[in-house]
Amino acid sequence: MSADSTTATFDDAPRSRDSAHVHHASEHPRPAILDEVNPARLPRATLVEHGRSFNWITEKICGIIEGKTPAWWWVCFITAAFVASWTVMGLIYLVSTGVGVWGHANPVNWAWDIVNFVFWIGIGHAGTLISAILCLLRQKWRTSINRAAEAMTIFAVVCAAIFPVFHIGRIWFAWFLFPIPNSNYIWQNFRSPLEWDVFAVSTYGTVSVLFWYVGLVPDLAVLRDRFFNAGKKIRSWFYGLFAMGWRGSNRHWSNYEMAYVILAGVSTPLVLSVHTIVSFDFAVSLLPGWHTTIFPPYFVAGAIFSGFGMVLTLMLPLRAVFKLEDLITQYHIDCMCKITLATGTIVGYAYAMEFFIAWYGANPYEGFTFINRAFGPYAWAYWIMISCNVITPQLFWFKKIRRNTALVWILSIFVNVGMWFERFVIIVTSLARDFLPSSWGYYSPSVVEIFTFFGTFGVFSVLFLLFIRFLPIMPMAEIKAVTPQADGHAHSHH
Amino acid sequence: MSATTQPHGIIATFEKTPDLMRAATLVRDAGYKFWDCITPFPVHGLDAAMGVRRSRVPRISLVGGIIGFCTGMSMIWYMNAYDYKLIVGGKPFFSPLFAFPVSYELTILFTAFATIIGMFVLNRLPMHYHPVLKYDQIHRGLDDRFFIVIETRDPKFDPAATRALLAQAGGVDIIELAE
Numbered sequence: 111m112s113a114d115s116t117t118a119t120f121d122d123a124p125r126s127r128d129s130a131h132v133h134h135a136s137e138h139p140r141p142a143i144l145d146e147v148n149p150a151r152l153p154r155a156t157l158v159e160h161g162r163s164f165n166w167i168t169e170k171i172c173g174i175i176e177g178k179t180p181a182w183w184w185v186c187f188i189t190a191a192f193v194a195s196w197t198v199m200g201l202i203y204l205v206s207t208g209v210g211v212w213g214h215a216n217p218v219n220w221a222w223d224i225v226n227f228v229f230w231i232g233i234g235h236a237g238t239l240i241s242a243i244l245c246l247l248r249q250k251w252r253t254s255i256n257r258a259a260e261a262m263t264i265f266a267v268v269c270a271a272i273f274p275v276f277h278i279g280r281i282w283f284a285w286f287l288f289p290i291p292n293s294n295y296i297w298q299n300f301r302s303p304l305e306w307d308v309f310a311v312s313t314y315g316t317v318s319v320l321f322w323y324v325g326l327v328p329d330l331a332v333l334r335d336r337f338f339n340a341g342k343k344i345r346s347w348f349y350g351l352f353a354m355g356w357r358g359s360n361r362h363w364s365n366y367e368m369a370y371v372i373l374a375g376v377s378t379p380l381v382l383s384v385h386t387i388v389s390f391d392f393a394v395s396l397l398p399g400w401h402t403t404i405f406p407p408y409f410v411a412g413a414i415f416s417g418f419g420m421v422l423t424l425m426l427p428l429r430a431v432f433k434l435e436d437l438i439t440q441y442h443i444d445c446m447c448k449i450t451l452a453t454g455t456i457v458g459y460a461y462a463m464e465f466f467i468a469w470y471g472a473n474p475y476e477g478f479t480f481i482n483r484a485f486g487p488y489a490w491a492y493w494i495m496i497s498c499n500v501i502t503p504q505l506f507w508f509k510k511i512r513r514n515t516a517l518v519w520i521l522s523i524f525v526n527v528g529m530w531f532e533r534f535v536i537i538v539t540s541l542a543r544d545f546l547p548s549s550w551g552y553y554s555p556s557v558v559e560i561f562t563f564f565g566t567f568g569v570f571s572v573l574f575l576l577f578i579r580f581l582p583i584m585p586m587a588e589i590k591a592v593t594p595q596a597d598g599h600a601h602s603h604h
Numbered sequence: 605m606s607a608t609t610q611p612h613g614i615i616a617t618f619e620k621t622p623d624l625m626r627a628a629t630l631v632r633d634a635g636y637k638f639w640d641c642i643t644p645f646p647v648h649g650l651d652a653a654m655g656v657r658r659s660r661v662p663r664i665s666l667v668g669g670i671i672g673f674c675t676g677m678s679m680i681w682y683m684n685a686y687d688y689k690l691i692v693g694g695k696p697f698f699s700p701l702f703a704f705p706v707s708y709e710l711t712i713l714f715t716a717f718a719t720i721i722g723m724f725v726l727n728r729l730p731m732h733y734h735p736v737l738k739y740d741q742i743h744r745g746l747d748d749r750f751f752i753v754i755e756t757r758d759p760k761f762d763p764a765a766t767r768a769l770l771a772q773a774g775g776v777d778i779i780e781l782a783e
Contacts, residue, residue, distance in 0.1 A: 164644060164748035289683060297683035301695050306705040313709040317716045324720055328645075328746070335743035354730035357737055358745050360641040360650050362727040367646050368659035369723035373716060376669075380712045387705055587645040598625035598647050 157250055157592045159436040164590050167437075171329075171582045172336055174432055179579065182431070187575050193568025200562030201276055209279035211558045218541045218553035223273040225533040226563050228388055229416070230270035231311065232409075232529060234318070235381050236417020237263030241321060242377035245370070251445050253588040254437045258428065259421050260322040261581075265573040266420075267315040269566040274307075288312075303390035310387040317380055321373045323352075324366075329582040331356035385413045392536065399479040399540035402467065408460035412529060415453035415499070419525030422446055424574065426519045428583065437584060440513060447506040447518060450525060454503025457532075461500065475545055487552055488539045491531050498528020612735035612783045613639075613755035614766055616775025617744075621647055624750040627773035628653040631752060634769055638758040642736065642751035661722050668718020669711045676707025735781050753781065 158167070204211050214221055237259035244252040275284050287308045289298055298305050330353035337346035356362070389409035392400035422443075429438045468480040483492050502524040505511050512518060543550045555563075577583070590596055618624040628641055632655040641650060650656075677700065684690050685697035695702070724730070736742060736753055745751045752775060754766050770778050 168644075168747045289679065295688060297688055297690065299690055299692055300680045300684050300706060301692050301702045303705075306709075309706045309709040313713045316713060320716050320720055324723070332644075332743075332746045335746055339743055350732065354724065355732040355734060355737070356729065357734055357742070358642045358644060359727075359736075360643055360647070360654060361656055362729070363643065363646040364651050364656050365659045365661050365723050365726045368661040369665075369719045372662060372665045372719045376665075376712045376715045376719075380709075383705070383708060383712075387709075390705075591645040591648070596621055596645060596647065598621040598649050598653070 155251070155441040156439065157253065157441070158589065159439050162436055162593070164593070164595070167586055167589050167593075168332060170434075170437070171584050171586050172333060174578065174583060175333065175580060176336065176340070183575065183579060187572065190568045190571035190575060194565055194572050195568070196561040197272070197565025197569055200558050200565060201272070203558055204276055204562070205281055209277065211556060212277075212562075213554055213556040213559055215551065215553070217544060217549050217551050218538055220537055220541060221553050222534075222555050222559045222563055223277040224391075225530065225537050226566065227270050227273040228409075228533045228537075229530045230266045230273075230566065231314075231388060232385065232413035232416045232533075233420045233526075234263040234266035234270070234314070234417065235385060235410070235413035236421050237261070237266075238314075238318060238321075238377050238381040239414050239417065240421070241325070242374040242381065245374040246378060249445075250592045251442050253592050254434075254584050255421065255425055255442060255446075256588070257322075257325060257581075257585045258425060258577075258583050259417075260318065260325065261574065261577045261583075262417075262420060262424060263318045264315070264322060265570050265577075267311065267318065268573065269570050271311065271315070272566065272569075303387065303394045306387045307391055310384045314380060314384045317373075317377060321377055324370060324373060325585055325588075326581065327353055327356050328358070328366075328587045329585060331358070332586060333582065382410055385410045397540050397544055398473070398475040399483070399536065402464065404460060404463060404467070408457070408464075411453045411456040411460065412499075412532060415450060415457050415503070416525060416529035418446055418450045418453065419522045419529065422450070422518060422522035423526060426515055426522070428578065430515070432583075434584075437589060443515065443518060444509075444512050447512045450522075451503045451506040454499060454506075454525070458500040458503075461496065479540060479543070482543050483535055483539045486539065486543065488535065488542070491535050492539075495528055495531040495535050498524045499532060502528065610756055610783060612781040613753050613758075613761075614763075614770060615736070615739060615751050615753045615777075615779060615781050616770035616773070617741070617777040618750040618752065618775055621750070623774050624752070625650060625653050627752055627770070627775060630769065630773045631754065634760065636754055636758050636760050638755040638761075640736075640753050640755075642742070642745040642753065644746050644748060644750075647750075660726060661719060664722030664726075665715050665719040668722075669715040671718075672711040672714025673707050675714065676710035677703050680706060735783055739781055741777070 162170075212221070212223065214223075237256075240252050240259040241256045241263075244256075275281065278284055286292060287298070287305075298308075300306075330349045334346050334350035334353045337343075337349060386406040386409070389405035393402060393405040395401060425438060425446075426443075429435060465480050465484075468476045471477075483489075502521050505521060506518075511521075538553050542553055616627075618627055624641060624643070624647065628650060631639055632653065641647075641654060643650065680703040681698045689697050736751075739745075739751075741749070752770060752773075754761060754770070760766075767778055
C-alpha cells in the first residue's frame with residue numbers, strides 16, 4: 111500500500127514516450143544503496159476535493175449554464191449595464207464636443223486616459239500568466255482558474271483599448287494607427303514606441319482571443335451534445351458551430367495539445383513584451399521619472415501583481431456563489447495570494463530602487479521628481495500607492511489571512527486601487543512638474559473623465575456576466591485531466 | 605464493395621482510464637491502422653499506447669513565425685525607408701533595432717494563427733458530420749467514458765475478430781456504427 115501511494119503521488123514521473131508499457135519494468139539491476147535511501151514524501155496538493163468523478167465535474171460546470179438564470183445575475187447585469195452607460199455617454203459627449211471635455215491641459219496631456227489604459231492592460235496580464243506561463247511551468251492548479259482569467263484578459267483589453275483610441279480626439283481617424291494606405295501617402299512612424307504599442311496591444315488582444323477559443327473548443331462540444339440531448343436544438347446548433355465538430359478523438363487531442371503548448375509558448379514572450387512596450391511609451395522619453403531602464407521589469411511585475419489582484423476579486427465571489435469550493439480549493443487561493451505577495455514585493459523593491467537611483471544618479475531633475483512624488487502636491491496619491499501596493503501584499507505571508515476568504519477579497523481590492531494609483535503617480539506627477547517651474551501645473555480630472563473611467567468597470571462586468579452565463583467558466587477537460595482517476599498508469603491499483 | 609451498406613466501424617466502451625490504456629496497447633499491437641480513441645480529456649501517455657506519431661503542428665508554427673518576422677521587417681523597411689522616406693529626429697530610415705518590437709509582435713501573431721489553423725487542418729476540422737457523432741452515447745465520450753473505434757476500412761478489419769479483440773481488451777457495449 112505504501113509503495114502504491116508513492117507512485118500515485120508522483121503522478122508526473124512516467125514521462126518517456128513508451129512509458130505506457132515499460133515504466134515499472136527494471137531492465138537494469140537496482141543499486142543496493144537505493145534500498146537504504148528513504149526519500150522524502152512530497153504529497154501533491156489535491157486539485158479537486160472530495161474525489162469528485164468526471165461526471166460530477168461536467169454536471170457542475172454545465173449546470174451553471176443550463177440552469178435557470180438566477181435573480182442575482184439579472185440584478186448584477188442591470189446594474190453593470192447602467193454603470194457601462196456612463197462610459198457610453200462620456201464617449202458620445204467626447205466625440206461630439208472634442209477631447210477638451212477631459213481634464214487634460216498643458217503640461218499634463220497624458221492623464222487618466224493613459225493611466226486607465228495601463229491599468230486595464232496590466233489587469234489582463236494575469237490571465238495570460240495563468241494560461242501560458244503556468245502552463246509551461248506545469249503548475250496544474252491553473253486549470254480551474256485559467257478560463258475565467260483569460261476571459262478577464264480579453265475584457266480588460268477591450269476596456270483598455272477605449273482610452274487611447276478616444277484620446278485621439280478625432281476617433282474617425284483611428285485607422286491612421288494601422289499601416290493602411292491613406293490619402294496623405296505617409297506611413298506610420300515605426301521609430302515611435304507608440305506605434306510599437308499599437309502592434310503590441312492589438313497582437314495581445316488577438317492572441318488572447320485565439321488562445322481562449324482553442325481552450326473552449328472541447329467544452330463547447332460537451333455543451334453541444336448536452337443541449338442536443340435536452341432537445342434544445344438551436345442552442346445545440348450554436349455551440350456546435352463553434353465546437354468545429356470536435357469529437358474527443360485522441361488523434362485530435364494529440365495535435366490539440368501540441369498547439370496549446372505552442373500557444374502557451376508564444377503567449378509567454380508576448381505578455382512580457384506587451385507591458386515592456388507599454389513601459390517604453392514612457393522610458394523612451396526624456397522626462398525625469400520616466401526615463402529609466404528599470405521600467406520594463408517593473409511594469410511587468412506590477413501588471414501581474416494587479417492582475418492577480420483582479421483574479422482574486424473575481425474568482426472569490428464566483429466560488430462562493432456557484433459553490434465551487436471543490437474546484438477552487440484553499441490551495442488555489444494560497445497559490446494566488448503567494449504570487450500576489452511575490453510580485454507585490456518586487457514592485458515594492460522597484461519603488462525603493464527608483465528612489466535610490468534618483469539620488470545615486472546625481473541628476474537634480476530626477477532627484478527632484480522623486481522628492482516631489484513623495485512630498486509634493488500629489489503626495490496623497492503616492493502614499494495611497496505605497497500603502498496599497500507595498501504593505502497590503504505583505505499580509506499574505508500569514509496563513510490565517512490567506513484562509514480568511516472575505517479578508518483576501520478586501521485585500522485584493524486594495525491591490526487594484528493601489529495599482530491604479532501607481533500609474534497615476536508615474537504619469538501625472540512627472541508631467542505636472544518637469545524641467546521648467548514656469549510650466550508647472552496641477553491636473554484634476556473632469557466629471558466626464560471620471561464617469562468614463564468608472565463606466566469601464568460596468569463594461570467589464572457586463573462582458574464578464576455574459577461570459578459566466580453562456581460559456582463554461584472552467585475548462586472541464588483540463589480539470590478532468592488533473593484528477594487522480596485520469597492517470598492511465600495506475601495498473602497496480604487494480 | 606458497396607459503400608451504402610458498409611458500416612463505419614465498431615465502437616467499444618471503456619469505463620476507466622487504465623482500461624483504455626491497456627486496450628489501446630492491444631489494438632496497436634494487433635496492427636490496426638484506422639482506429640481511434642474517444643476521450644473526454646487528453647489522456648497522458650495515450651499517444652504512445654496508440655502509437656500516434658508526434659504532432660506536426662510545430663512545423664506549421666515555425667513557418668508562420670518566420671513569415672511574421674520577415675513581414676514585419678520588410679513592411680517597416682518598405683514604409684519608412686523606401687516608399688516614403690520619413691525624416692524623424694535625424695534617425696536612420698531603417699534599422700533592425702527599431703523595427704524589432706513590431707516584427708517581434710508580428711512573429712507571435714503569425715505563429716499563433718499558423719498554430720491554430722494548422723491544428724484544425726491537421727485534424728480535418730471543422731467536420732460537423734461524422735459517424736462517431738451519430739453514436740447515441742457519444743456525449744458520454746465527452747463526459748466520463750472512453751471509446752475505441754475501429755473502422756471497417758482498416759485492412760485488418762474483420763467483423764468477428766475485431767469484435768473479439770475489443771471484448772478481450774475489456775470493452776463493453778460493443779456495437780456497429782452506421783456510416
